Structure formats: C-alpha cells, structure tokens
Amino acid sequence: MAKRDEPRRGSTVARLFRGLVIWTFALLLLAGMGLAAAVLVTARSLPGYERLKSGQAGHMIVVRAADGSEIVTLGPSYGKWVPIARMPRVMQDAMTSVEDRRFRDHWGVDPVGIARSVWVRVEKGHWRQGGSTITQQLARNIFLNNNRTFDRKIREIVLALALETNFSKDQILELYLNKVYFGGGAYGVDSAARKFFGHSGEQLSLAEASIIAGLVKAPSHYSPTADAKAAVDRAQIVIRTMQEAGTITPAQAEAANLKEVKLAQEAGQNSARYFTDWVLPQLDQILPDNDQQIEVWTTLDPQAxxxxxxxxxxxxxxxxxxxxxxxxxxxxxxxxxxxxxxxxxxxxxxxxxxxxxxxxxxxxxxxxxxxxxxxxxxxxxxxxxxxxxxxxxxxxxxxxxxxxxxxxxxxxxxxxxxxxxxxxxxxxxxxxxxxxxxxxxxxxxxxxxxxxxxxxxxxxxxxxxxxxxxxxxxxxxxxxxxxxxxxxxxxxxxxxxxxxxxxxxxxxxxxxxxxxxxxxxxxxxxxxxxxxxxxxxxxxxxxxxxxxxxxxxxxxxxxxxxxxxxxxxxxxxxxxxxxxxxxxxxxxxxxxxxxxxxxxxxxxxxxxxxxxxxxxxxxxxxxxxxxxxxxxxxxxxxxxxxxxxxxxxxxxxxxxxxxxxxxxxxxxxxxxxxxxxxxxRNIPRGAAPGRPPPAHPGIGN
CATH class of the missing domain: 3.40.710.10 (DD-peptidase/beta-lactamase superfamily)
Known part of the structure; x- marks a missing residue:
C-alpha cells in the first residue's frame, strides 16, 4: 500500500507546484498589464517639455516674529536655465555617478539598484542607500511630495516610467539638473553655483561640481556654508565614485583640490536666521502637502x-x-x-x-x-x-x-x-x-x-x-x-x-x-x-x-x-x-x-x-x-x-x-x-563670601 501511495503523493505535489507557478505567472502578468496601462495613461496626461521647464517648485514664505514684524522672506531661487549642451560635463558625470550610475541603462526604474539596496538592508540591518533613480527623483520633485508611503512610491514609479516614455535621457537630465534642490533656497545647478561659488553654473570645476552633487543627499547637512568639513568629505566620496564609474581618471581625481575651492561671501544675515533655519523644516510635518503662499507666525521675541x-x-x-x-x-x-x-x-x-x-x-x-x-x-x-x-x-x-x-x-x-x-x-x-x-x-x-x-x-x-x-x-x-x-x-x-x-x-x-x-x-x-x-x-x-x-x-x-x-x-x-x-x-x-x-x-x-x-x-x-x-x-x-x-x-x-x-x-x-x-570675621550674617552685604534685605526667594 505504501508503494502505491508514493506516486499519488508525488503527483499531488507536482500539481500544487504547477498551480502555484501558473497563478504566480498570471498575477505577475496582470500586474504588468495594469502597470503598462497606468504608464500609458499617465504618459498621455503629462505636460509638455516646455511647460515642465517653466513650472517652479516651492513657494514664497514670509516668517513673522511674535509681534507680527517680518523676520525674513524666503522663496526659491532658480538662477538661469542651463541647457544640457552647455551644462559642464563634470557636473553631469558627478550627478549621475553619485545618484544614478546606471542612468543611461534603465527605463526610469532600476531593478539592479533596488536589488542592491535590499541586499545592503539585509547585510547591514538598516537602509544605507536608496534605489531611487534620477528619473524617480525628478518625478517626486515635480509631481509629488516627500512622504514615505507605499502609495506615493507606486505613483513615483508610474510617473518615472511615463517620463522615460515621453522624453529622452538628455531632456530628463536637463530637467533634473535645473530643478533639483541644493539647499539654502537654491533650485538648480546655476542657482547653487551662484550661491556657493559666486559664478554661473556653466563654469564649474570638478571640485565645485563634486560639492554641488554631494548636496542632493542632505542639503542642510552637507552645505559648505554650514559645515565645510562635511561638504568636503561628501565631495571626496563623489569624486571617488566618479573614478569608480570611469567618468574621470585617477589623475583627474588627484588633481581636484577641494580645500582650495573659494566660497562666495553671503549677504548680511542676522542671528534670527539660526531660529528660522531650525523652525522652517518643521513645515514639512505641519503642512506636508502645502502649495500656497504662506505666512509663518513664530514665537520669536525681537527684543529678546x-x-x-x-x-x-x-x-x-x-x-x-x-x-x-x-x-x-x-x-x-x-x-x-x-x-x-x-x-x-x-x-x-x-x-x-x-x-x-x-x-x-x-x-x-x-x-x-x-x-x-x-x-x-x-x-x-x-x-x-x-x-x-x-x-x-x-x-x-x-x-x-x-x-x-x-x-x-x-x-x-x-x-x-x-x-x-x-x-x-x-x-x-x-x-x-x-x-x-x-x-x-x-x-x-x-x-x-x-x-x-x-x-x-x-x-x-x-x-x-x-x-x-x-x-x-x-x-x-x-x-x-x-x-x-x-x-x-x-x-x-x-x-x-x-x-x-x-x-x-x-x-x-x-x-x-x-x-x-x-x-x-x-x-x-x-x-x-x-x-x-x-x-x-x-x-x-x-x-x-x-x-x-x-x-x-x-x-x-x-x-x-x-x-x-x-x-x-x-x-x-x-x-x-x-x-x-x-x-x-x-x-x-x-x-x-x-x-x-x-x-x-x-x-x-x-x-x-x-x-x-x-x-x-x-x-x-x-x-x-x-x-x-x-x-x-x-x-x-x-x-x-x-x-x-x-x-x-x-x-x-x-x-x-x-x-x-x-x-x-x-x-x-x-x-x-x-x-x-x-x-x-567682618562679613555680616547673610552675606555671601567675596560679596558686599545685601543691599535690600527681604527681597523675594
């Protein structure tokens, strides 16, 4: 009896396995068809390239003190639009090397990058690198917010695939380099170059480009005006990554002297900017989806x-x-x-x-x-x-x-x-x-x-x-x-x-x-x-x-x-x-x-x-x-x-x-x-050592 049951058990397992494979394939096929349909519909509804170029992220913010007086007015600075043909090659290579090395080889979403990110998560026990491509970052910056939700991530992927469907790689990179946020209100390479180095974004050296590219990960932390050492350390990572990617030679990497980069002098600022720098990032939690001109009424006492x-x-x-x-x-x-x-x-x-x-x-x-x-x-x-x-x-x-x-x-x-x-x-x-x-x-x-x-x-x-x-x-x-x-x-x-x-x-x-x-x-x-x-x-x-x-x-x-x-x-x-x-x-x-x-x-x-x-x-x-x-x-x-x-x-x-x-x-x-x-001996009762006798006995506790 046992021998007659063995083929029956084997055939049952085989049928279950075949069924699982078939259903898995069917579900993946349906998901793929759904994703393709969503991408096609989204691609048809995307604005044209010229409209995307003219659209601006961010909005004006007026920060007021407790008495209603204006502390500072902040708003995005975009500088001059730099076409990809005039964008320094070192700037393009620095950005793609550190943010998306396979930019030219994927369709907006990089399975290899995602797999690498997951592997590092398993190996290290926590996330150390993201799997977002430049196209995904562009989609997020233009159309979405930074909320870390599953729904937003799915929409980001759909938009990235749609962008790759409608536009060339050079167009996507041009949009990204002219719109990405570099901190201090600066959007785009030209604005960042003028803010940090005092000249146009079309005249960047390798060292300057590496500093700017390094800002994208954490603009406030790596800002050269906030922490020069952190900015240099991050720029060295960018240069090393460029060398590993083959976009610069070891000799070029060695010649990039980051310590000789001269920073532009900022316009006069008062100490209240320490307060505004601390308080304004809190708006991301208070009003994460805001797209209006706003006034922020703070607790700061100007006299104090x-x-x-x-x-x-x-x-x-x-x-x-x-x-x-x-x-x-x-x-x-x-x-x-x-x-x-x-x-x-x-x-x-x-x-x-x-x-x-x-x-x-x-x-x-x-x-x-x-x-x-x-x-x-x-x-x-x-x-x-x-x-x-x-x-x-x-x-x-x-x-x-x-x-x-x-x-x-x-x-x-x-x-x-x-x-x-x-x-x-x-x-x-x-x-x-x-x-x-x-x-x-x-x-x-x-x-x-x-x-x-x-x-x-x-x-x-x-x-x-x-x-x-x-x-x-x-x-x-x-x-x-x-x-x-x-x-x-x-x-x-x-x-x-x-x-x-x-x-x-x-x-x-x-x-x-x-x-x-x-x-x-x-x-x-x-x-x-x-x-x-x-x-x-x-x-x-x-x-x-x-x-x-x-x-x-x-x-x-x-x-x-x-x-x-x-x-x-x-x-x-x-x-x-x-x-x-x-x-x-x-x-x-x-x-x-x-x-x-x-x-x-x-x-x-x-x-x-x-x-x-x-x-x-x-x-x-x-x-x-x-x-x-x-x-x-x-x-x-x-x-x-x-x-x-x-x-x-x-x-x-x-x-x-x-x-x-x-x-x-x-x-x-x-x-x-x-x-x-x-x-x-001569100190009256109640007087502290080394001080004169109390002038007003009985004042307070």
Missing amino acids: QRAATEAIVANVPKDAQGALFSVDRDGAVLAMVGGTDYVTSNYNRATNAVRQPGSAWKLFVYLAALEAGYKPDDKVVDEPVTIEGWSPRNSGGKYAGQIDVRTAFAYSKNTVAAQLGNEIGFGAVANMARRFGITTPVATNPSMVLGTSDVRMVDMVRAFAEVSAKGAAVTPYGIRKVTTTEGEVLYSHRPDPVQQLVPDYVAAGITDLLQTAVAIGTGRAAQIGRPVAGKTGTTTSNKDGWFLGFSSGISTGVWMGRDDAHPVPGLQGGTAPARAFAAYMRVATAKRPPEKFQTDLKMPSQQLEPDDETLQNSPDSYFYVDPDGNIANHQPVAPDAGEALPPRPRDDTVPVPDDQGQAANNEFLDRATGAPPATR
Whole structure:
C-alpha cells in the first residue's frame, strides 16, 4: 500500500507546484498589464517639455516674529536655465555617478539598484542607500511630495516610467539638473553655483561640481556654508565614485583640490536666521502637502533676540563660540543664537551641537536623589571617595566635611554628587535625564554624575524649563500658526496634555537647590536683582562653559567653547556664560513681575524612606537607542575634572537678596569654600563670601 501511495503523493505535489507557478505567472502578468496601462495613461496626461521647464517648485514664505514684524522672506531661487549642451560635463558625470550610475541603462526604474539596496538592508540591518533613480527623483520633485508611503512610491514609479516614455535621457537630465534642490533656497545647478561659488553654473570645476552633487543627499547637512568639513568629505566620496564609474581618471581625481575651492561671501544675515533655519523644516510635518503662499507666525521675541545676540557677542571669550536658547513657560522659543556670526558659520550650536554639560548635569543627580527621599537640609559628607576605581576630586582639592545637600549643590561638590549617584543608582540618574528630555546617549558608569555624556543645549534648556514648570513636561516650539497671505489659518499650535514628570515636592526641592547656587554658590554672576534659579557647568580643561537657569517664567541656557573642543583659558560656567545669561535675562524679564519660587517641601505622608527599588538601580539595566535605532548599553567615558567657584560678577551694583535660601551657617560656608574662619570675621550674617552685604534685605526667594 505504501508503494502505491508514493506516486499519488508525488503527483499531488507536482500539481500544487504547477498551480502555484501558473497563478504566480498570471498575477505577475496582470500586474504588468495594469502597470503598462497606468504608464500609458499617465504618459498621455503629462505636460509638455516646455511647460515642465517653466513650472517652479516651492513657494514664497514670509516668517513673522511674535509681534507680527517680518523676520525674513524666503522663496526659491532658480538662477538661469542651463541647457544640457552647455551644462559642464563634470557636473553631469558627478550627478549621475553619485545618484544614478546606471542612468543611461534603465527605463526610469532600476531593478539592479533596488536589488542592491535590499541586499545592503539585509547585510547591514538598516537602509544605507536608496534605489531611487534620477528619473524617480525628478518625478517626486515635480509631481509629488516627500512622504514615505507605499502609495506615493507606486505613483513615483508610474510617473518615472511615463517620463522615460515621453522624453529622452538628455531632456530628463536637463530637467533634473535645473530643478533639483541644493539647499539654502537654491533650485538648480546655476542657482547653487551662484550661491556657493559666486559664478554661473556653466563654469564649474570638478571640485565645485563634486560639492554641488554631494548636496542632493542632505542639503542642510552637507552645505559648505554650514559645515565645510562635511561638504568636503561628501565631495571626496563623489569624486571617488566618479573614478569608480570611469567618468574621470585617477589623475583627474588627484588633481581636484577641494580645500582650495573659494566660497562666495553671503549677504548680511542676522542671528534670527539660526531660529528660522531650525523652525522652517518643521513645515514639512505641519503642512506636508502645502502649495500656497504662506505666512509663518513664530514665537520669536525681537527684543529678546537682540538682547541674546548682544549678550553672547559681548561675553564670549576670544576665538570661542557661544550659543543661547531661551523658552517661555509654555515652551515658546523667545530667542535663539546658534553662534557668534551667522555669515561666518550658520551651524546651529543651540540645537545641533553635542557637548559635555559638566556640573550642569548634576540637576539630574539631585532630582533623582530628591525623588529617592533626600531633602535639601539632609547631611552629607564632602570627603575623598573612590567608586569602582574612580576617584573624583573637587576643584582645588578641598573638602568641607559634613555639610548639607543644599550646600553641596550650591558649591558643586563633585564627591557628594558621586556618592549620591552611587547610592541611588547611576541607572536612576540616567532614567531621570531621559524623563526630562535628554535625547542623546547617556552613560551609566560612575563618572556620568559629573556630566561626561554629550548633550544638546535644547534638551538641557527643556529640562530646566520643566523644573521651572514645577515638574511638568514642557516641549519647545517655534510656530504659533501658519496662514495664507489672505489670513486663512492652515495650522495653529495646540499645547500638549499636561504630564507631570516628578512630584511637586521634588520640583520644589530642586528649585531650592538651584536658587541657592545662584544666591551664594557657583552661579553668583547670574544674579539680576530678582529671584533666579540656575546651575553652572564646566568641563575638563575648560573646554565648555555652561549656565542654565530660569526666572519669571523664562528658562535660558548659555554655552561657550570652541568647535574643535580645545581648551579656552579661564572659561568656567560661572564666568562668561553666567554673565551672558544675566545680561540677556535682565532684558527678557524686564516687563514681567518678579516671581517668588515655590520651594516648600510638602512631601506625601507615605514618603518615609527612600524607595527600595530606586536604590537598587543597576547600571547594566539601563539601555538607550542609538541614532541607527539599535538598542545599546552605556559606554564608558572620561571623568569630569570638576568645577571651580567663579570670581564675583563684574556688576557689583546689583542688589543681592539675603533670603534666597541661605545654604548653611557661616561655619558650614567656611568649610564649603575652604576659607579659614579669619577671612569671614567682618562679613555680616547673610552675606555671601567675596560679596558686599545685601543691599535690600527681604527681597523675594
């Protein structure tokens, strides 16, 4: 019986296989016929070549400040149309080599390119190169948007095949080179050449052509005016690709000196362009399909912006850069300065740069400690300590012995921060930072408590704004509404639902500490004659200086340092950054009444001891998602060298309130500052070391 069943089973499998093949072929045939019909119908409906040449992508955008004044008017720049016969050959070859090497060999869609893209996806685990041809990109730029949907991709393929049906390869390449976007409002090769090099697109060298071709992948990232190094690195890839494709010889590739390319001087720009460069790309998410002339009403305060620019320029150390980011209590961005000169460098250090925050990171250490049950008056010991082989030190190597938490924070005691982090768990500190909006990878080794993980200023300011909001989440935003030129509202900002990040008593406790740091601690130079809460940050060898704080509902961060991360002599968070903060905040808060901080600890009755689970956080239990979407564990980084007390502020005429939360009695302050008692014999009660007595006792908290 078994032998008689075997042929029957074999014939059944064969029939199923034949049926599968037949049905697969039939479905593919039907799909092919449907695609062919769609291409023919689309090809008949396409505009003529002359009409496609005259059609323009993009639209005029008027950007307005919070008071309705015009910040800038932006619109597409197309330059002169360059026929393919006059387009430099190096420009044609550079573009086809890097964007679509098989441009002359496919019918608008490249199966080989798609297969290569899929193979790289399988091999690398993520997409590293796309399969879109130049014809597909042209179809997308002229007829579609950049939404990454399956439906849009199908329409893109149909349009690409239709374009190849109606037009020659030279016509398609001519359209593409004259319409593709190169950043900075420049559409087409001629516009890009005039913007970046100051001459016509018909006069491009190999080096210049490689820079322009390299922009298509990411115009803002590879712009030579934003990041010259990134532009050169990308251009080198283009030249290498051209050589591999056989469009230039090794000798030509070697002769292309990218470092000798001269960039055109841009017309004068003010610092508000850092803000518009940050806010305008958000329109792609807010109004992805807009094709109308629009007005973008932003949150920027022109008076605050001018004050921010002046504060940075007046206080930044020589050969260093500076940045400032300021938000209102609801997250509305009031001012943004991304560097000392937008024309020289339009790289936005306020939103894009990642730097170590130094002791400003202690915000998260003490937040986690307060949530675990610590209180500002609790006693801690400032003494040498070693944790997992790491021995942090205080500035000057001085230790104060037993002090309270408030004093330890005010004078930025590294050893106390290390002990607190070790006790509550470095994973708890990292998770607190994540909770308050830190988006960059966070290490969980012991030295992380001193700010050795890179951060973005926008994230740090957000965290301080959330403390100012009594522990509620705050999301920075720059667009209030978008309207047509006729006034029709196309978009209006809606506040996020209220989300409490920490209990009220934790927010009150950290505000108490931040206020004391400005009143008598490392942040004294940030005083402005009204209640201020804030924290300084200084990194190893004075490479970075930070001050972040808030007053009267405005939260502001200042960073200073060099782009190459070289040391800046004398730079500390409590010096130039704190002075810039004060200069800006005096103007920004001038029309607002002083606000007393809520620092009363109203702990819930059940909060008797630190939460056991909080105390058991393990560094190995903390993970983050890297920029490629991969789950990764913490990475060890170098320790912070600590932070020194700054000299007193330049403006000694500013009154210093005597009741802004005295950190400790004079005996404690002697030990905290390392000063002998004799130096304080004639200092009245309530006066900070190194400062005159309070001029106006009883002003605010």
